[in-house]
Every structure is written in structure tokens, then in C-alpha cells.
Amino acid sequence: MRADAKRNRDRIVEVAREVFREHGYDASLDEIAKRAGVGAGTLYRHFPTRDALLDAIMQSWVDRVNEATEKALAFEGEDRELLIGWFETYASLISLHKGGPAKITSAMGNPDSPIVSKCQVLTAASQRVIDRLEADGALRADVDAVQVCQLVGGVATVADNADQPVSAVRPLLEVVADGMLR
Amino acid sequence: MRADAKRNRDRIVEVAREVFREHGYDASLDEIAKRAGVGAGTLYRHFPTRDALLDAIMQSWVDRVNEATEKALAFEGEDRELLIGWFETYASLISLHKGGPAKITSAMGNPDSPIVSKCQVLTAASQRVIDRLEADGALRADVDAVQVCQLVGGVATVADNADQPVSAVRPLLEVVADGMLR
């Protein structure tokens, strides 16, 4: 990749992260191009779809997911606390911007989604938490990580839609946790 | 209201119901106007916002909700079955069109929403189901009808986003039910 191309690409991602957080996932792409000081053509050449741009933005986010997972696994205390804590963390992680939870959760089941690799990072993280609880014999029955992600994603979507912080839906997360625990 | 006005209004609602089901909640309003054989101005005079149009469409839907509620309350059998059955019914009812579950669920918490009266119909229905279970002493703790609606709405959103029927998310509804039951 030519040096100028890389420069522009990086700049677009940086600006897009900002604009998405500011105006939500529906922000104008031309606006992003303008703010990044490039033509619309340049933006669309690098990122043919809105999702491709989102995928690029989420690249750095992967590290944060893994970090949060380690922290959750290191938790010492009640299983219920661990699970609910992880749910809150998860919900926060997918609340990148307005519309983020819905976006990510809907991509979760769809193998054709352009952000599928990011979803896998999330399911893998949840799987590790579930495995730990399973080892403790704390879970009710076979629990599927993807489904748990979708469920918690659904709750996060509720909070996002209502312009509320994740903490506002803690009671819902508790219900989900109680439904999973023995 | 003048006769021609009523005629046009009715026709718009009828066409909109069809188009929303066909193309989802984001369907073009100009397209609806065209199909209804009226000018864009006429559509916007009757329904200043997309939500106002949705509200009109949902008018007849209220009857179906009440009908379904009676049926659920008349159910004789396990409490768990009753609850899960109601969840499935609920999820189906809000899956009016692509984007419906998210739309309705996000309106649920927001008192300024133009479809708030329709949401109240839904929460009232859920409240009746919850009251019945509470009377049986089947519920775990104080359960808020609005929160339950949001939670089930979140699950329905998952199915909707993944282009799946409500039946595909039954396991998630079971988790939610188990989280609520004693």
C-alpha cells in the first residue's frame, strides 16, 4: 500500500470513530470524508460499505475486549456476581456508539456479516466465562455462548434505544443471569 | 373531516401497512404516497411523521393483542408453559414488520413516543399475565411489567435482526422465564 493511501486510510478511521460516537452509526459518510480532508471517492475506495468502515474502527477495540475478559476471569467471589459483572462489561463493550448494540448483536448470528470476526472475539470471550462457570458446576444446563451474547446484546439494545446507560438495565441482566444459573 | 380526506387517509394507512410489511419500517414514504395515489403533501398532512403513520397502522392491531391476552390467561397448565407461551405471543405481536420489535421496544420506556398508547396496551397485557402468575406465587420477586416487555422485546429484536422466526429464539425466552420464576 502506498504511503499516501495508508495515511488517508488511517485518518479516515480516526475521524470515523469520532463521528460515529458523536452522531451514531447513521452519521453521514460524506461528512466523515470531508472532516478527514479526503474526497468521497477515497473513502468509498477504502471502505466500500459502512460496515467495512465499522470493522476497521473496531480493530483496536479487540484488545479492550480481551483485557476485560481477563479481568472478569480473575474475579474472586460469587458466581452470580461474576456472571452479572461480565454481562455489564459485555454490554458496555458493544455500546460503542448509538446503534452499536443492535448492529453487533444482529451481526452475531450472520456469518456473512463484514464484522463477523469481531463478533467471534466476543463470543470467544463469553465462552471462556461460561466455561469457568460450568467448571464450577454453577450453570443450569448446556448454555450456548452465541445465544447468551444475543440475549445480553438484546438487553444492551434496549438501553441504547432508550438513551440510558448500561447500569439502567442491570435488573434485566440479573433476570438473565438467574435464568442461567443453577 | 371531509369525505375525500377520510377516503385518502384510510387508503394511505392500508397501503402503508402493506408496504411496511414488504420493505420494513424504513420503506420510502413517497413510495407509499405514490402507491396510494396521493401526493406527498397529502401523506405528510395526515401523518406528519413516520411514527404517526405507524400509530395509525397499529390501531387495528390493538384488538389482536387483547384477544391474545385472553387466550393466554385462559391457559390451563404449568406456570412455566404459560409464561413462555405468552412471551412467544408477545414477540410475534411486536414483529409487525422488519424493524418492528426494535421500534416498539425502544418506545416502551419513552413517554414522548407517538406510539406510547400502543405500548401501554402491551404492558397492560403483560401485567395481567404477571398478576396471574403472582397470584399463584410462581414469581421469584417483584417483577416490573415494563422491564419484562423490554427484555422479551430485546429477544424479539434479535430474531428480527437475524431474519428468523420467533420460534428460533425460544431457548432465549426460556432463559428469561427461568430467571423470573421461583
Add this chain to the structure above:
DNA sequence: AACAATACGGAGAGTGTCTCCGTTTAGCAA
């Protein structure tokens, strides 16, 4: 039949998406 009052409809302004293609630039080879 005449006349308000009411409603109609579509042109057009504003905004966003996405493509096409003439122009510019980076990077390499002589």
C-alpha cells in the same frame, strides 16, 4: 349557484449515498 373552508398534489429545496473518470502523486528504474 355561489362561496368559504378544507384538502389536494407535485415541484423543488435540502440532505445523503455512491460512482465515474480526469488529474495528481508516489515510488522505482535508468
Add this chain to the structure above:
DNA sequence: TTGCTAAACGGAGACACTCTCCGTATTGTT
């Protein structure tokens, strides 16, 4: 350095959608 070519740029413009404004048409009343 210079010259060359492949790669990349950028913005004009076609297309789509939303929503308003206002001249025109229809209704129903007197």
C-alpha cells in the same frame, strides 16, 4: 535527477429520500 507508470485522489453529478410550500381543486353549506 529525471522520467515513467501504476496507484490513488477527489469532487462533480446521478439518484434516492424527506418534507414544505402554495397554486389549484373539491366539498358541503347557505
